[in-house]
Amino acid sequence: MGTHPAAPSRVLSSGKLLSDHLAENPHLVGQQVIDRFGLQNGHLPFLFKVLSFDRALPVQIHPDKRLAERIHANEPERYVDPNHKPEMALALSQFHALCGILPAFQVTSYLSSVPEFSSVFPQGLKDRLAAAVKAQDVGGQKDAVKDLLSVLLKAGKAHVEQKVKALVDRYNRGQISHAEGKIKPLIMRLNEMYPGDSGVFCAFLLNHFDLKAGNAFSVAAGEPHAYISGDIIECMATSDNTITAAFSPEKEKDIENFLSGVLVHPTTGKTLIQPTMFTPGSTATSGTLLFNPPINELAVMQVIVAKSQTETHHALRGPSIAIVFEGKGTIVWADGSQRLNLTRGQVVFIGQGTTVKFSALEHPFHLYRAFVEFEVNTNHTTT
Missing domain, CATH: 2.60.120.10 (Jelly Rolls)
Structure with missing residues (x-):
């Protein structure tokens, strides 16, 4: 619902594009809104959606304005507009999602307790994160977690598949540590959807949201996320730019631009919008x-x-x-x-x-x- 050219709304009585109607009647948008957001040709600054899904969407980010302008200029057919895409999601039913980087101390806990996940990364990187957590070095935590993401997403597909399979096999044998108790059902569910995918291990790096109807959260430009299941109202800045890194075909992934734009704040945890x-x-x-x-x-x-x-x-x-x-x-x-x-x-x-x-x-x-x-x-x- 909106004026983005990928799926524009039309006026029911006339069949005219909403954007054309608003261009002819700019007072309906308001000159101050037009000026503030630099709007042209009857476009609105937001895009409104209803989503329903029972299979995880890709692990993705939406670019900030600087990155959006660059990737649109370089690949206009793939990234169809130069705008950023911060968004919010409001649950209409039980809603599961991954969103935002886990606090670094939780990541270190998983690295210590999940050997299959831990073995993907070099020991020096794991030591660097542990030292940054101990020293409460936020910058060091940020750099180390971003490097973990890079190593995981660039790791060989067969190597990651082998490690994910080993983890799932261990869970099926009932061998689960205390630290894994809560996350094990999520790991198993993601692996059923995308067997052996690197996105399964992303669950050890991202916050897990399990929301009831009426709960909402926002997703900043650059914030990594993957919606897993549920029904939501979604509203975003007018853009269709999505940079994917996991839970998607290899040809659709854009790891370099994902890592270039990813927002890493490994100290904040979950943030909900309070109505x-x-x-x-x-x-x-x-x-x-x-x-x-x-x-x-x-x-x-x-x-x-x-x-x-x-x-x-x-x-x-x-x-x-x-x-x-x-x-x-x-x-x-x-x-x-x-x-x-x-x-x-x-x-x-x-x-x-x-x-x-x-x-x-x-x-x-x-x-x-x-x-x-x-x-x-x-x-x-x-x-």
Whole structure:
């Protein structure tokens, strides 16, 4: 849902590209948003998606702007735009993912307790990481973990397959150390999907998220991640650039650019987006939660309206797109110019400066609304 040329939205009544409609009616985006993000030809700064998967997506990063410009210039058919792609994921069901580098002390624990994983790396590198952890040398930890990633991703395919198989065989014999107890089911599951792949060992380097519906996290440009299974709302800066390193065919991998752009912070651990109550308007029933990631181009609201109730959203200082997740209801423009009946799966664009009222015909009337405003919102809440 958006204006990216890879899969552009169209206006249902006319069949016209949304980008063409917005180019003809720039007031719907707002000149301040256009100027702030350098938008052209009716494009929006965010891209809104619903994803559903039961097989792990590739271990990947999305480039920052500098890397995106370089790889787009070098390989425009592979990397189709010059924009960065920070994103957020909001779980609609149980959602499993790998995202971000594990704290370095946990990596050293796995290197000590998982011999099959440990044997991929030279002893000097493992010693260097252990020394950096002991000395609380953050820079040294960062460099060592990045070198671990490099060694793993560049290791011979047959060599890694042999080590992964040896680990899985040991688990099947019931030989599991205390440190491996929690991660063993994940290792087995990933290996069922991609037998012997280097991505299986990436689970010893990346945070594992096991989220319930309503939980959310953000993914910075350059942050390594792989979504494993579940259903999510995803919102990102408008880009289609993905640099893959594992869980993908060899011809699709780009290890050098992955390592060039990967963000390594082996001290932070997991970071979730904590929703806050949105203040939609004087007649609000407090049915709207705001998920505000540390990404300038986007934020997402979850709107749940009880039967026969109405939720009023004040005029936003930028454009938005809403999708009905569940139920039936209406959206009414406060000035009386438009009224739409909406049901599950339908999508509506709301121009900037527009106050709207959501009313439920069935309980619950459940929507997600992605938006951007021209002012930088620094009230990001994470934990």
